[in-house]
Amino acid sequence: MKKLALVAVFVSSFSMAFGQIEFKTNPVLVAFNAIPISLEKAFNDQLGLELDGLVYKYGPILYFTAKYYRNPKYGLDGLYFGAFTGYLKGWGSYGEDDGFGIGLLTGYKHLFSKNFLAEAALGAGADFAARYPVLPYAKLMLGYRFH
Numbered sequence: 806m807k808k809l810a811l812v813a814v815f816v817s818s819f820s821m822a823f824g825q826i827e828f829k830t831n832p833v834l835v836a837f838n839a840i841p842i843s844l845e846k847a848f849n850d851q852l853g854l855e856l857d858g859l860v861y862k863y864g865p866i867l868y869f870t871a872k873y874y875r876n877p878k879y880g881l882d883g884l885y886f887g888a889f890t891g892y893l894k895g896w897g898s899y900g901e902d903d904g905f906g907i908g909l910l911t912g913y914k915h916l917f918s919k920n921f922l923a924e925a926a927l928g929a930g931a932d933f934a935a936r937y938p939v940l941p942y943a944k945l946m947l948g949y950r951f952h
Contacts, residue, residue: 825880829924829948838862843946845872850880857944864894868942870910881950882916889928891940906932906940920950 829843839861845853857868872887874880886909893904908930916922928942 825950825952827881827922827948827950829922829946831944831946833945834859834861841946843944843948845881847881850874850877853881853885866893867891872912874914879916882914882922884911884913885926886911887928889930889942891930891942893940903934904932904940905934906930908940908942910942912944916950920952922948922950924948 825847827843827845827847829845831841834841839859841857841859843855843857845855847853851874853872853874855868855870855872857866857870859866868889868891870887870889872881872885874883874885877883888907888909890907891905908928910926910928912924912926912928914922914924924944924946926942926944930940930942932938932940
């Protein structure tokens with residue numbers, strides 16, 4: 806029940822009143838009892854702000870990302886570069902470590918017909934809270950764009 810409440814708060818934290826918004830998830834992780842959700846809000850054709858969350862057995866993972874899309878065809882699509890800040894709870898070998906940091910990422914988003922999309926991204930950052938020096942960023946998501 807706590808997981809569903811966290812998901813509801815996460816989803817409602819973005820307003821759909823202005824501009825387009827995208828809802829994304831990773832169906833493979835859902836099959837392994839994790840709840841990944843990503844929401845991205847467009848501010849113009851090249852700039853998007855995203856909130857990623859993952860709830861799993863050790864605790865939440867949260868990332869806030871600013872993305873710049875190089876040459877979008879339909880707005881917020883194609884190759885992008887960005888910066889992120891993230892918090893990971895219990896991500897060590899046995900769920901014993903927490904992490905917090907900032908970093909850089911790059912990725913690609915493809916928009917299919919009927920507003921469906923696929924996205925992949927990789928990045929890394931400096932971790933300020935854990936014994937590991939790197940804060941990882943990786944995603945493979947499927948989603949839908951609302952106008």
